[in-house]
Amino acid sequence: SLVHQFDVEVVGDKRLDAYKSNIVVSVLEPNKYATEALRFARYLTAKDKGLAVFKEHGFKVMEDGDAWVERPKISLMAGSMLKPGIDEVIKRFSKREGVEIDTVYNGCGILVSQMKSGKIPEAYFSCDVSFMTDVAHMFGASKDVSENKIVLIAPKKKSGDDRVKSIEALKRKVESGKGLKVALAHPDKSALGKLTEDRFGEERFGKPVGLSAILTEAGHKVTHFDAGHFVVNQVVTGASEVGIVYVSNAKSNPDNPKKHLDIYEIGGKKSTAIQPWAVAKGSKHQYMMGRLFEAITGRQQGRFEELGFTWIYEEAKGER
Numbered sequence: 001s002l003v004h005q006f007d008v009e010v011v012g013d014k015r016l017d018a019y020k021s022n023i024v025v026s027v028l029e030p031n032k033y034a035t036e037a038l039r040f041a042r043y044l045t046a047k048d049k050g051l052a053v054f055k056e057h058g059f060k061v062m063e064d065g066d067a068w069v070e071r072p073k074i075s076l077m078a079g080s081m082l083k084p085g086i087d088e089v090i091k092r093f094s095k096r097e098g099v100e101i102d103t104v105y106n107g108c109g110i111l112v113s114q115m116k117s118g119k120i121p122e123a124y125f126s127c128d129v130s131f132m133t134d135v136a137h138m139f140g141a142s143k144d145v146s147e148n149k150i151v152l153i154a155p156k157k158k159s160g161d162d163r164v165k166s167i168e169a170l171k172r173k174v175e176s177g178k179g180l181k182v183a184l185a186h187p188d189k190s191a192l193g194k195l196t197e198d199r200f201g202e203e204r205f206g207k208p209v210g211l212s213a214i215l216t217e218a219g220h221k222v223t224h225f226d227a228g229h230f231v232v233n234q235v236v237t238g239a240s241e242v243g244i245v246y247v248s249n250a251k252s253n254p255d256n257p258k259k260h261l262d263i264y265e266i267g268g269k270k271s272t273a274i275q276p277w278a279v280a281k282g283s284k285h286q287y288m289m290g291r292l293f294e295a296i297t298g299r300q301q302g303r304f305e306e307l308g309f310t311w312i313y314e315e316a317k318g319e320r
Contacts (some may be wrong), residue, residue: 018265021060035098043068045287067217067284074285075101076292077115079108079191080227081148082275084252086296093295099288105189108226116203120280123289127191128273139278140286145297148246150196150271152264153235164242165264167200167211174219182215183231183240186224191273193224196244199270216315220316236260246273247308274312 003010017135025044027037044050046068051061077084083105094101104111104121108131111124118319124139126132132142154164163180170182185193187210197210212222223240225231228249234240236256243265248257250263257263277296279289301311 001054011092021274024046026204034096038097039070042066042288064286066287067182071098071100072285072288074122074123074288075104076103076105076123076125077111077121078125079111079131079275080105080229081127081192081246081248082125083246083306084248085146085300086307088303089295089300090158090292093292097288099246102294107186107193109186109189109194110190110226111267112217121287123277123279123292124275125276128195129276130195131191132276132278136278139280142278143293143313144274144276145311145313146275146304147312148248148273148275150192150199150244151247151250151271152265152266153232153243153245153250153261154241154264155238156260156262157234161241164262166203170220170242171214171218173217177219179219179221180241181239182220182222183243184212184222184224184227185228185231185245187212189226190228192228192246192249194242197274200244200266232256232261251306251308275309 013175025041026150027034027041045062047061047063047065049068055061074092076095087103090101090103100184104114108127111126112131112134114281115121115124115138120138122128124132124135125145126142127148129142130142132139136142137293152166152170154161154162161180162296163172170180174180184196185256187193197212198208201209202209212224223234223236228245229252230243231240231243232249235243247263247265252259277293279286279293283289297313306313
């Protein structure tokens, strides 16, 4: 780049090719003008703005830099269970970076259906790896961030009923004829619902039988809801006597385990869901999505653990 400033002949030597210096731009963390500074940094590193100028002057530049937009509007899809863990950091990131982030929280079954119909977000934070696998061809390598256990919940007043304390107890036929009102997440609309249906079902005569059918057969009344937080509301209000949710759903309100709910662990590998993150292939803002991921993984571990997640992300680990 220095040679390009003078009218001299360039003589190459392959022995010198290994010697390079990376040019970076940094923005101070405590910064009154952080948004303006970040906007300038984005302009400098935009492939169609600053990087094009750097290239003209002999620099070797990133060919996959973000596209320049003064105020980008980007989309993020995330499972509903992740909202308590990431919503605040996304709002802070959006304000500091000067970008608009359209975050869609929903059951991962619904999100996957939307993606398959053409609504592909810049990034996707999935409830479980199985719902990332369904759309893996749309995204780059995924990174596992956390684990979330599936648990049984019941109102405090029902804590004396042994039937609500384990899946196996729920499956037993109700001899008294008085079954329980059971709230489950929907198996087609929610990752939680599909995992619940498949992992806690049974195989009979070589065919899978879902948990809903088994519980109905046992004499319980099963009702499905779009996501785990709806199941929690049903149990907290007493509309249902037992529910199956993620532990983070149950602990999203600190008063739930203290005043409203008894939480029973199911145990075993079947009760664990893993939450991966991935950025869309061909994203125009992949580096911005990388900074958002760093903001989540760099600052939210405590919040995730407070909600009942187990943190598993390590920066040095490989990608899925």
